[in-house]
Amino acid sequence: MTLPRTPSQTVGPFYAIGVCRRVDNELDPDGFRLHGSVLDGEGAPVGDAVFEIWDGDRWGRSGTDADGRFSFTVTKPRMRDGDAPRFDAYVFARGLLKHQLTRIYFPDEERANAADPVLSSLDEEERATLVAEQEDGALRFDIRMQGERQTVFFAV
Secondary structure, three states: OOOOOOOOOOOOOOOOHHHOOOOOOOOOOOOOOEEEEEEEEOOOOOOOOOEEEEEEOEEEEEEEEOOOEEEEOOOOOOOOEEEOEEEEEEEEHHHHHOEEEEEEOOOOOOHHHOOOOHHHHHHHHHOOOOOOOOEEEEEEOOEEEEOOOOOEOOOO
């Protein structure tokens, strides 16, 4: 007997139970706050999602709360191979068959951002979705899954 293959399935909405049991969002306790929200195509928060960041040396994970908010304590990554300092980031959420990859660049790195081969290949509106914003001594980076100002995602 040959059984048919089943299609991909999402792993949510149980992230808080399955993968967010320990504190993984403090990459440097003496660093600054990087926070934001995961929003759907209509601007509504995506609660119970997971947002992961890494810079080649460090990795962190934050679940979102009911209002779609996540938060990390970080320091700025170092430049690598001519690329601007950045975090690579994955978004995992219910309804996604595959996680989404994006990047977080820093607003105070104008020269490095302009020379970054990936960031500089995008038009101005797309670039704006990948650069965090200064906010009260912290950095804010919102993920918009669809719609107006949709975050740029990369194929993996």
